[in-house]
Amino acid sequence: MNCLQSWPEPVVRVQYLSESGIGSIPERYIKPISDRPVLKAGYEIEEHADIPVVDLQNLLSEDRTLQEETLRRISSACRDWGFFQAVNHGVSHELMRLTREVWREFFNLPLEVKQEYANAPSTYEGYGSRLGVEQGAILDWSDYFFLHYMPTSLRNQSKWPAQPSSCRELVAEFGAEVVKLCERLLKAMSVNLGLKEDYLQNAFGGDEIGACLRVNLYPKCPQPDLTLGLSSHSDPGGMTILLPDHDVAGLQVRKNGKWITVKPVPNAFIVNVGDQIQVLSNAFYKSVEHRVIVNSAKDRVSLAFFYNPKSDLLIEPAKELVSEDRPALYNPMTFDEYRLHIRMKGPCGKTQVESLKFNR
Numbered sequence: 001m002n003c004l005q006s007w008p009e010p011v012v013r014v015q016y017l018s019e020s021g022i023g024s025i026p027e028r029y030i031k032p033i034s035d036r037p038v039l040k041a042g043y044e045i046e047e048h049a050d051i052p053v054v055d056l057q058n059l060l061s062e063d064r065t066l067q068e069e070t071l072r073r074i075s076s077a078c079r080d081w082g083f084f085q086a087v088n089h090g091v092s093h094e095l096m097r098l099t100r101e102v103w104r105e106f107f108n109l110p111l112e113v114k115q116e117y118a119n120a121p122s123t124y125e126g127y128g129s130r131l132g133v134e135q136g137a138i139l140d141w142s143d144y145f146f147l148h149y150m151p152t153s154l155r156n157q158s159k160w161p162a163q164p165s166s167c168r169e170l171v172a173e174f175g176a177e178v179v180k181l182c183e184r185l186l187k188a189m190s191v192n193l194g195l196k197e198d199y200l201q202n203a204f205g206g207d208e209i210g211a212c213l214r215v216n217l218y219p220k221c222p223q224p225d226l227t228l229g230l231s232s233h234s235d236p237g238g239m240t241i242l243l244p245d246h247d248v249a250g251l252q253v254r255k256n257g258k259w260i261t262v263k264p265v266p267n268a269f270i271v272n273v274g275d276q277i278q279v280l281s282n283a284f285y286k287s288v289e290h291r292v293i294v295n296s297a298k299d300r301v302s303l304a305f306f307y308n309p310k311s312d313l314l315i316e317p318a319k320e321l322v323s324e325d326r327p328a329l330y331n332p333m334t335f336d337e338y339r340l341h342i343r344m345k346g347p348c349g350k351t352q353v354e355s356l357k358f359n360r
Contacts, residue, residue: 005122008135014143016111018219018299027172028139029227036226037252037259037293043220051253051262051270053079057088059184074185075192078144081273082288083253090184091177093267096243098166099174099294103215104301105164106145113163119146125159141227143217143293150176150211151310171213175305178241178269180209180306185239187269193281196318203280203318204238210335218250218292218300229300235274236339237308242270248300254289261293275338276309279330281318311336 095293098229119126156220
């Protein structure tokens with residue numbers, strides 16, 4: 001990854017383009033016709049999805065029946081959708097609101113302040129506007145801020161925004177609460193797969209797991225039918241906890257070949273399975289393609305918290321999930337090797353995880 005020292009072209013901030021009053025988007029952001037969103041006349045939403053909503057209140061219940069029903073709902077969502085919305089998840093609604101708003105304030109700061117945190121493709125840490133380093137690539141209509149949260153050896157708060165003044169404290173508190181939620185969900189997934197409850201956590205590295213936060217800004221766009229805020233992809237890591245913008249829908253999930261726009265439930269997190277859990281579960285759970293559409297009237301801010309394996313651990317199907325009838329589907333690979341692909345090429349559907357499959 002040390003070879004990725006700089007971007008191949010000067011970086012243009014999408015927020016700057018949006019606020020400049022342009023009537024048409026630059027060619028660099030126009031997607032091929034096959035990749036463009038289909039937007040109904042008068043609306044910028046294709047259709048609202050009923051991705052499963054799972055109430056986590058009884059996940060730790062002493063009532064075995066209630067607990068097993070919650071586990072069943074999580075299992076069904078992971079198998080059938082790879083996505084669900086989690087309510088009663090234990091994270092303070094006020095903390096969620098404050099964290100999202102402090103990042104909205106950050107993106108509204110003067111450009112020269114944000115530029116102090118400009119990132120490079122070597123780590124992606126900081127203020128960015130593109131994924132991938134291919135010269136001449138078609139770009140997404142978004143800016144972002146990316147930071148490392150775990151392991152603590154990589155957590156460097158001096159690289160987090162100093163303004164607004166509450167940002168660093170809120171990110172630390174928010175991260176701590178979301179990590180607890182991730183730990184609970186990994187236990188549930190392990191049990192549902194017939195593994196020991198600490199299996200997935202240990203496979204991720206135990207206390208040395210990786211976690212990072214990407215805060216996304218999708219500025220309003222004069223031609224939302226021609227571009228995407230984030231191109232189609234499955235998440236390369238383990239599991240993603242998304243705090244969406246509840247005022248503006250934008251996330252689309254691919255289901256049975258169709259793109260469905262998710263309508264966020266108030267105070268819910270959107271949880272999705274990443275490629276590493278697909279590999280570890282030997283495809284009992286599958287990561288799912290998703291993308292983000294943009295809006296002509298409103299900006300959108302979302303926070304994606306990625307809970308990932310320790311970067312140098314070899315990830316391969318759990319031996320308990322491999323049998324003569326269901327052999328191991330994937331070649332072993334470290335997460336460090338795996339994520340290098342998306343850092344170089346940007347989001348590209350599910351081609352990467354499919355490329356890990358054994359040729360039989």
